[in-house]
Amino acid sequence: MKTTRITLKNYRAFSDQNPARIEIGPGLTALVGPNNTGKSALKLFFYEMRDLFLVFLRDPHNQPNLISAAAGSSVGVNYLGVSDVQEIFNNTNGRNLTFEIEVIGATSPAGTNRTINKMVATCSRSAPTEWSIQFFSVEEPRTAISEPNGFQPTGTVRQFIGGSSLNYNADDLVDVMRAFHGARYYGAFRNALNQGSGQHYDFNIGTAFIDLWNTWKTSGNKAQSRAIGKITDEIRTLFEFDHLEINASVLLKTLLVTINGHQYRLAELGSGISQFIMALGNAATTTPPLILIDEPETNLHPSLQIDFLLKLAQYATAGCLFSTHSVGLARSVAERIYTVQKDGRGPTVRPFETTATYSEFLGELSFSTFRDMGCDRILLVEGVTDVKVIQQFLRLVQKEHTTVILPLGGDQMVTGSREMELQELRRLSQNIVALVDSERTIDGAQPAERRLKFAEVCRRVGFDVCLTEKRAIENYFPDYAVKAALGSSFAALAPYELLSEHANGWSKSDNWRIAHHVTKHDLLTTDIGQFLSRI
Structure with missing residues (x-):
């Protein structure tokens, strides 16, 4: 996935008078700021809008939503985890919710003479599940593409076939949508192993995680077994154990952790090691393109914070977006840093430009x-x-x-x-x-x-x-x-x-x-x- 600029207007706390604008790409992107400023909302956007990103990935012959959207028809979507759809709108005005996605450095492969690098999606409060979508090309940045008469894969390239016989390459944009749809959001609650199966956003907790761990370790699938072995060895090295073994209990109610010959229930251990096991386990069993995580420093000794973040990020194939209270942690590992602060107009998102001594x-x-x-x-x-x-x-x-x-x-x-x-x-x-x-x-x-x-x-x-x-x-x-x-x-x-x-x-x-x-x-x-x- 190429670096992509995202702009949100009238989404939750971010009004169109003070929109949120960030870039996400390879490596790590940090959001730094105090509590209740909107850092989590920026990551929650990817979780809630997952169904909308799916429009770009459906088979165009069976689900031609992309063509109809480009031609002016609306696209109906559902929002993941939202009980009242009005929640997603900014409450300071009655205007439409809009988000823009622009691929930076999009190029035109051979066989096309226009490249789609930007889309603008809009929905109104009166029809909150219906979205209109416009597409723009690098060559015609101010004019939306209209009247497409086809959309087809050509080799590895996806193309709009325009009514004017122009071919519009959409490959870069589709790659971005694939990464956004596959993004997984891990909230700050990451070490719960109580009885009962469930999820906290995209994070398997309780017996759902225990079942997952046990299946991957004992199924006989070599790739899954190696993944569990890798996680175990990395945790053993980081915590400087001589020996570490992690198994599900007989009744699959908890994980049993054997450290240097002594066995413990996971709940007996500190929250730090629990977070390593559960977060790395969730990431390794899904290998998402994007990992979105709140406060990776939570529950961890300062010496382990960078270790945890880098170990987690290695399972993301496209990038990692994390929020933190630590400017130092962000500046130590992130390629891009944004501050999120409140002012009279709501949250303000800006690049972290100040260079301290x-x-x-x-x-x-x-x-x-x-x-x-x-x-x-x-x-x-x-x-x-x-x-x-x-x-x-x-x-x-x-x-x-x-x-x-x-x-x-x-x-x-x-x-x-x-x-x-x-x-x-x-x-x-x-x-x-x-x-x-x-x-x-x-x-x-x-x-x-x-x-x-x-x-x-x-x-x-x-x-x-x-x-x-x-x-x-x-x-x-x-x-x-x-x-x-x-x-x-x-x-x-x-x-x-x-x-x-x-x-x-x-x-x-x-x-x-x-x-x-x-x-x-x-x-x-x-x-x-x-x-x-x-x-």
Whole structure:
């Protein structure tokens, strides 16, 4: 799924005078704000509108709703989990509810001469289950497509066949709708294992989850068994258990967890480990394109919050949207961050643009008291995507819970002109190290000049620093790890190859998924692994 811009007008708390507008795409997207500002409503939208997204996925020959909608007919839908349909409308005015979806960077494949990259859907309070839909193309952004006389799949491309004989490619938009329809919403209530079967939004709880776990573990299906085994091993590693086994009880009333030879009912354990088991279990058994989750930091020690979020996000094939009270958590892992705050017009959603100084940033972290929780060092890395990669590597050398990783904010901060900002960190810790890409172009070449100057400043203020021997972090990924994370059509980079110039490159936001598959042995053969081992 390509990055997509969503605009909501008159949906719940978001009026058309103060609409909600966010972008969702590969990687993680964060919504940061206090309680009762509308963060959950933005995720609830995908849950409630699931039936409307389905219009784009039906067989056009049997359910030609997409054609009739483009031609001006309304589409009838039901809302998931809504008892009174008037609830979905903003209560400050009587105007229509509208949402817009625009695919950013949509392209035109061969055989088409127009590309549909935007749709606008509208419903009124007088007919709240009837939607009118308009489609717009990149080439004609202000004119809605009208009078289509067909809709057909051509190879992997879905096309409108326009009345004027123009072919409109709808492939990117259909991919987005497939991801939105498959999105799964996990509310803040995520560790209930009481007797009785049920769901909390898309989250299986109680005996529904126990039955699911037992089926996947004992059905004999190898893929399902491996998935359960992977979850168990990841939890064992994160909580540093020597042995972990998770089984359903004989009567399927609870889960029995055996830790280092001692058996416990899940209810006897802390809410943190319960959340890991239930959330990862739900995600692994559905592998949704999008995971929508409230407050992933809930019930978790600060040192486990990033671990939990990244482990959960790896099961989402298109992306993860999460809401949080922690600016620090959002800035540590998210590619896109939006703040949600209330003002006189209702909730206001805006990109998080303010760049704090380094010391202010650490003060914002929910784990600001990192020394009290056993952390004894700060590790500086270049950007957010590097945080998630290094988190995977630190786990292999068993230092993920004793290290606070701080992103510097990108290339513009990795220079020789940031000595004042780096000096500020000395007031917070005497054990600070830095790991950044060297940007070397060939074997034996010097690092880029600005990287050398950054390293010089780091050493001057007393920081240990590693400039990578290879060009960048992604040049260290073995071929097996690339293929395990992305598929057999992908291949590793050469030591000094630019990712953007690779024949079948990937997004940097996927780097952490690849890092997850790197073995400790292979990491320790590199300068990065040796640096992380000795810090």
